[in-house]
Structure formats: structure tokens, C-alpha cells
Amino acid sequence: MRLFFVFIFFINICSGQEQVSFFFDTNKFELNSIENQKLLSWIENNKSSKVLSIIGMTDTKGTADYNDELSLKRVDHIVNKLKNQIQFRSDFKSIGLGETISITEEEALNRRVTIYYLIKEQIFLEEYIVNDYQVAKQLDSISITDVEKLNISPKWTLGQIISIVPKGTLFTLEDIQFQFDSAQLLSNAKIELDKWLQVLNDYPNLKIVIQGHICCIPKDEILLSSQRAKSVMTYFLSKGIAPNRLEYVGFGSSKPKFKIPEKNGYEALMNRRVEIILLEK
Numbered sequence: 001m002r003l004f005f006v007f008i009f010f011i012n013i014c015s016g017q018e019q020v021s022f023f024f025d026t027n028k029f030e031l032n033s034i035e036n037q038k039l040l041s042w043i044e045n046n047k048s049s050k051v052l053s054i055i056g057m058t059d060t061k062g063t064a065d066y067n068d069e070l071s072l073k074r075v076d077h078i079v080n081k082l083k084n085q086i087q088f089r090s091d092f093k094s095i096g097l098g099e100t101i102s103i104t105e106e107e108a109l110n111r112r113v114t115i116y117y118l119i120k121e122q123i124f125l126e127e128y129i130v131n132d133y134q135v136a137k138q139l140d141s142i143s144i145t146d147v148e149k150l151n152i153s154p155k156w157t158l159g160q161i162i163s164i165v166p167k168g169t170l171f172t173l174e175d176i177q178f179q180f181d182s183a184q185l186l187s188n189a190k191i192e193l194d195k196w197l198q199v200l201n202d203y204p205n206l207k208i209v210i211q212g213h214i215c216c217i218p219k220d221e222i223l224l225s226s227q228r229a230k231s232v233m234t235y236f237l238s239k240g241i242a243p244n245r246l247e248y249v250g251f252g253s254s255k256p257k258f259k260i261p262e263k264n265g266y267e268a269l270m271n272r273r274v275e276i277i278l279l280e281k
Contacts, residue, residue, distance in 0.1 A: 017052055017122070017129060021114045022078065026061065029073035039078070043085050048120035051088045052129070054078055055114045056096040059107035064098060071096030078113045086117075089126070128226035128250065135209060135249035142168045144277060158195050159202055162278070169278045176232070176274040183227035185235060193235055196276065200241050207280040212250040215271035218260060219252065226250025232274055247279065 020042055022035050031039060056071035056078075075094045082088075102110050118126060147169050152161055176193070177186045185193075200206055212229030214220055229248035236246055253260055258267035 017116050017118050017125070018049075019114055019116050021112045023108065024074055024111045024113070026059070026111065027070070029070055030077050039081055042115075043082065046086060046117065046119070049086055049117045050123050050126065051082065051086055051092065052116045052118065052126065053089075053092070053095060055116070056094075057101060057103070057110050057112050057114075058099050059110045060099045060102070061107070064100075068096055068098035071098045074113045078115065082115075125223050128223040128230070132223070132226055132249050132251075135247050136251075138247075139209065139249070139277065142277070142279070144168045144170050146170050146172075148172075159199055162199050162203060162206070162281075165278065167278050167281055171276045171278075173274045173276060178228055178231070181224070183224065183231045185231055190235065193232065197236060197239050197241070200236065200245065203281070205281060206278065207245045208247070209277045209279050210246070210248045211275040211277065212248070213255060213271060213273050213275070214253050215256070215262060215268040216260065217253060220250065223250055223252070225252050229274065 022031060022039050024030075024035070025032055030036075054075050056073075056075035058067040058071050058074075060067075062070070072094060073096075075096055079094060099110070103112070104110065145166070145168055147161065147165060150165060150169070152165075173192050173196075175191070176189045178184055178189070179186060196208075200208070210229045210232045212225035212227075212232075214225045214228075220226075226249065229250050233246045233248045237243060253271065256262075256271040257273075258271055260271065262268040262271060
């Protein structure tokens, strides 16, 4: 049964996964001999890969309903070629976008099916790719305000601040450091985290999202920001905080405070940060 699970389409905005496209002749939902051979070669070279999603598209010729159906037939054609040869996500869904999304003005390049996948060495990233999209989408529905923009007395404790600020308030954590190129927390980071641990214990209805950011490079190939955010969450979990109160997300270097490449160490430090957003109070 064909089902639509929209988040899978947005996987292509994340780092980590690979993609490959195959192109169709006008009004055809089966590959021609040249494209079919390309697909067979790709299958042979990707026996250990894992498919995350398959997206079908069309040109703008024909009606919208016709193109919706055609894009799904193209996806089905590719899926049938891959069956029993490459593993899929357990919740894999076929997606046909028809003509609703155009990659280019050149119609021939829009008659395509794109496979988003992970090679064997990247499969561990699947959790982070899916989680990051789901949490980021959730945050899109929340009005977020940096606590630095609120009228907060510097004499107040973190607990006092939490008691008065609204849902959606964002805090930048100080001195949260990790081992180089790793998600392993350094011991001094736990001093800052223990302040938040106390707040989480004092406010049992508090739910938070932990955000990770990196510096210095334009693309987070190994989703290090996500791994680091999860490390912070894991620390809270290890101290007894209930899992349903914690979420994490990584933004890589997509939300820098200073333009990349940074001019100095201070700018890099400000970009390489961990933040907490109050999701519920």
C-alpha cells in the first residue's frame, strides 16, 4: 500500500546520507536500457547500503493527477528492482511528488526517481537523521526567544529564571566542552549540566530540547552536532530524568552566531555551542 510520510522527503536537507537519481523518458514509468543498467550497477555496488526513502517526480506535461500517478509508478518500478537486494527502513513509504516540486527548468531532469540511502559505514547515522527532522519540525511551531533578550536580573538563579520565562525560551549553556572531534563530554562540562539537572528535578513538568551546533566547517558530515546533543541528553537520563522530558536535535553549522569561517577562536567558540529550549513548563 502506498502511504505518504512527508518527513522522508526532507531527509535530503540533512547531512550524512547519499543520493542517486535515475531518469525516465517522457510519460514512461519504466527505465530505458541505459538507465536500467545504471540502476543494476548501483545495486551491485550497494548490497550493504540501506535505503531511507525513494522520491518520484515528473515534468509538467499532462494533468496534475496524471503526473501524481506517474511519479508513484516510477517509484514502484525502482522499488521492485531493489526488492530482496538492498535493505530498506522498516517504515519505508513510497513518495510520488508528481510535478509539485521541480529540480530544474530542464524538464528531462525532472523526470526522475531519487534514492536516498546510507552506505554501510553510515547506517549508524540513520537515528540522527530521522530524529533531527522530527524535532526540528516540532520546533518550527514554537516561538523561540533567547533568554538574553529578556529582562532578567543577573542576580537570579537558574531556577528563578526558569520559573518566570515563557515556553520557548532558549538558553546557551556555558563551558560545555567535548573531546576533540568527539561527542564525549569533558568532566568540567558536568558542572554546568548539574545546574540543569537540579532545575529538572525541581520542576518535574519541565520538558526541554537540547540543541547541538558545531563551528568551522560548512557541513556536518557525521552529524557530530546531533551526537553531542544526544550525549547531553544521555547524561540527564543517567541521572534519572524521564526520557519523555528530553529531546535532542543537531543543526550542524547551519545556525552560526558568526559567519563561517570564523575570524578567531572566540567566534568559533560561540558557534560551537549547546543550547536548551524550554519545550513545556
